[in-house]
Amino acid sequence: MGVERVWLLDSGTLVIDQSHITWNVGCGTPVRFPVYSVLIEHDEGLFLFDSGFDKGTVEELLPFELPEQTEEQTLLGQLDKCGYGPGDVTAVLNSHLHFDHCGGQRHLPDAVTWVDKEELRHALVPESFERLGYADKVFHRPDSEYRWLEGDVVEPAPGIKLIHTPGHTVGHRSLILDKEGVAPLFFCADVTYTQESWDKEMIAGFHNDPTANVESLRRVKALAARTRADVFLTHDMDAWSSYKHAPDHY
Amino acid sequence: MGVERVWLLDSGTLVIDQSHITWNVGCGTPVRFPVYSVLIEHDEGLFLFDSGFDKGTVEELLPFELPEQTEEQTLLGQLDKCGYGPGDVTAVLNSHLHFDHCGGQRHLPDAVTWVDKEELRHALVPESFERLGYADKVFHRPDSEYRWLEGDVVEPAPGIKLIHTPGHTVGHRSLILDKEGVAPLFFCADVTYTQESWDKEMIAGFHNDPTANVESLRRVKALAARTRADVFLTHDMDAWSSYKHAPDHY
Numbered sequence: 100m101g102v103e104r105v106w107l108l109d110s111g112t113l114v115i116d117q118s119h120i121t122w123n124v125g126c127g128t129p130v131r132f133p134v135y136s137v138l139i140e141h142d143e144g145l146f147l148f149d150s151g152f153d154k155g156t157v158e159e160l161l162p163f164e165l166p167e168q169t170e171e172q173t174l175l176g177q178l179d180k181c182g183y184g185p186g187d188v189t190a191v192l193n194s195h196l197h198f199d200h201c202g203g204q205r206h207l208p209d210a211v212t213w214v215d216k217e218e219l220r221h222a223l224v225p226e227s228f229e230r231l232g233y234a235d236k237v238f239h240r241p242d243s244e245y246r247w248l249e250g251d252v253v254e255p256a257p258g259i260k261l262i263h264t265p266g267h268t269v270g271h272r273s274l275i276l277d278k279e280g281v282a283p284l285f286f287c288a289d290v291t292y293t294q295e296s297w298d299k300e301m302i303a304g305f306h307n308d309p310t311a312n313v314e315s316l317r318r319v320k321a322l323a324a325r326t327r328a329d330v331f332l333t334h335d336m337d338a339w340s341s342y343k344h345a346p347d348h349y
Numbered sequence: 350m351g352v353e354r355v356w357l358l359d360s361g362t363l364v365i366d367q368s369h370i371t372w373n374v375g376c377g378t379p380v381r382f383p384v385y386s387v388l389i390e391h392d393e394g395l396f397l398f399d400s401g402f403d404k405g406t407v408e409e410l411l412p413f414e415l416p417e418q419t420e421e422q423t424l425l426g427q428l429d430k431c432g433y434g435p436g437d438v439t440a441v442l443n444s445h446l447h448f449d450h451c452g453g454q455r456h457l458p459d460a461v462t463w464v465d466k467e468e469l470r471h472a473l474v475p476e477s478f479e480r481l482g483y484a485d486k487v488f489h490r491p492d493s494e495y496r497w498l499e500g501d502v503v504e505p506a507p508g509i510k511l512i513h514t515p516g517h518t519v520g521h522r523s524l525i526l527d528k529e530g531v532a533p534l535f536f537c538a539d540v541t542y543t544q545e546s547w548d549k550e551m552i553a554g555f556h557n558d559p560t561a562n563v564e565s566l567r568r569v570k571a572l573a574a575r576t577r578a579d580v581f582l583t584h585d586m587d588a589w590s591s592y593k594h595a596p597d598h599y
Contacts, residue, residue, distance in 0.1 A: 219474050220473065221470070224466055224469050
């Protein structure tokens with residue numbers, strides 16, 4: 100019952116500047132960082148938190164991020180490793196709609212899409228400084244197919260909680276999975292990128308509201324500490340190497 | 350120089366309930382009301398504030414509003430009365446994106462479109478109670494073609510001022526035209542619909558934020574009084590009958 104197996108799906112790697120990871124600090128040093136999504140087996144369906152990037156789209160629109168993604172690292176390749184096909188995914192849960200978090204959605208036309216209303220609004224009508232982040236418009240569907248993430252906490256199924264952690268983007272959400280017998284699994288998405296930035300309370304160079312972002316980071320840290328959660332960082336190569344990768348699972 | 354001739358372009362009439370005009374008051378009494386837009390001749394171009402409704406779209410999506418619009422009352426018919434064709438319109442200024450204010454835009458693919466960012470976001474991703482108001486999606490263009498209405502006052506050309514008057518919708522704007530030798534012409538769009546609601550500070554039944562709407566109404570009234578402006582009400586049949594209609598002009 101509830102959350103059963105949880106897989107991390109490798110989506111390959113991208114390159115950005117160190118100062119994009121640790122705002123204003125480390126300018127001029129390129130860093131290759133991992134991108135992944137989270138597949139959740141639940142008795143109410145198969146849930147996918149984010150969906151990685153689409154290599155073709157990044158090569159076309161952001162080639163300077165030097166995408167590396169093998170066939171095995173595509174969303175379809177990763178689902179296959181877990182014994183699933185794209186038609187098996189019941190619902191996609193979006194932390195936010197930046198291109199490296201929603202790219203795989205093009206393979207899931209039948210999945211229900213959960214997204215924050217304000218996030219969708221900004222993705223469709225971005226501020227000038229948000230345009231590149233929202234470059235992949237794959238998320239855009241007739242609005243009857245969306246399920247809205249509204250309010251502070253939404254629980255699409257028991258034990259799958261999305262909490263509002265704005266700042267990186269206006270409608271950014273983090274994921275907490277309550278799984279029987281183990282500590283909660285806490286995926287903070289892009290509230291912060293790496294262990295260093297987690298420790299130092301540093302936010303990414305890309306953000307909509309830096310103050311809200313720092314507040315969300317402090318909140319996430321306090322919540323993780325209080326619940327003794329296992330925290331999963333999103334774009335940290337060392338941390339990523341230490342996690343179990345699909346088909347291995349939590 | 351500056352604002353030259355100003356025409357009111359008749360767009361025909363629609364029917365709504367009295368309580369849609371005066372929020373919660375007068376339920377059960379249908380009222381036929383006028384819709385019009387404002388054409389502004391200026392030495393920097395030909396500006397159109399709103400563009401009326403599109404009869405076909407209203408018949409399809411909101412037939413219960415019983416649209417009446419002759420050929421002469423279409424945007425093209427009205428422009429023709431002023432000696433212009435659709436290709437002559439330089440820029441469209443949107444008070445907001447409700448269907449009865451943007452319908453004529455389908456005839457102006459080449460005009461620059463000025464719109465409030467938040468307004469466009471809500472028009473694309475409406476709240477459930479806003480869906481019908483934003484039923485005509487004609488405004489949706491590649492974002493490079495928009496000019497953004499941002500901040501409290503925007504002046505697309507000298508003497509043409511759009512002021513932020515939110516509440517009816519999130520990005521609602523009113524228009525003030527400074528014309529040499531006469532009092533300012535003040536078009537308050539849907540801040541309030543009629544003389545009665547202006548006098549009694551009543552807002553329309555359709556709104557995004559009633560408190561903001563009332564505050565905008567008070568602000569508009571104070572500003573109109575202080576500048577001794579000529580106020581033009583938007584959906585009042587008696588007031589409309591008293592105005593000059595194109596080809597007559599201000």
